[in-house]
Amino acid sequence: MKMIVNLYIYLFVAFILGSCQSPGWNMDESIDKGEEGFITDLDDKRILIKGTYYKVTNDTYIQDQHGNDLDYSELEIGMKVKPWHRGGVKKSFPGKAEAELILVLTDENSLAEQRAVIAALDHVSKAESQRFMVLEVVHLPSEHVYNIEMMNRSNLDSSFIVTVEDVTDEILYIK
Structure with a gap:
């Protein structure tokens, strides 16, 4: 009996959380983690990491792994980074994505x-x-x-x- 009550509670909480989405929320706008890799090209506010160019915009955060903010001009060829992007990767070669966060690894x-x-x-x-x-x-x-x-x-x-x-x-x- 206790298990059935718990199941109802979980379903109720899931229903309430699912109802709390804002009307403008779009699944395509989720933030996804790209492949960790090395910057091999910096061109026109774009960063090539493995097979994807990440476009850096005014809304892109660039930080080192200690949380220090960096500027696009501080990025260098060869840096190891973890990218996050919004809205998926366009299927081309190289792929294209809009960078949300570029995390520079400094360990x-x-x-x-x-x-x-x-x-x-x-x-x-x-x-x-x-x-x-x-x-x-x-x-x-x-x-x-x-x-x-x-x-x-x-x-x-x-x-x-x-x-x-x-x-x-x-x-x-x-x-």
Whole structure:
């Protein structure tokens, strides 16, 4: 009997909460978390992270992980970030979304990964116009390296791995 009463209470609370939506509320306007990754392009108030460009507007919050506010001008290629966006990602390549929050990761591991990513990007970039995406970064501490999977935006058929030494950020090889 107590279980049935609890069930009715839960249903009543769910009904009341469901009724409390404001009339202008829209499911498309929910805030979603994008894929954590590295900034590989900053262009016209847009940030490329993996395969998505996030548009930065006057309503976009940019902060470090300690809650300190940052300006778009303080963002740099190679920074590790967690993006949140509003209204979904437009299906194109790269995808497009409106950034709600860009959280810059500043912990020791993220900064070490950032140095390795910058070294890899500097090594593979032959021209200012080349654009790369960092798909994944894997640290192999026993081998003292980062394996960084990258893709050139002009050649989407294949990715490649840049191996970077984890102390000196020296490029060891590309495969």
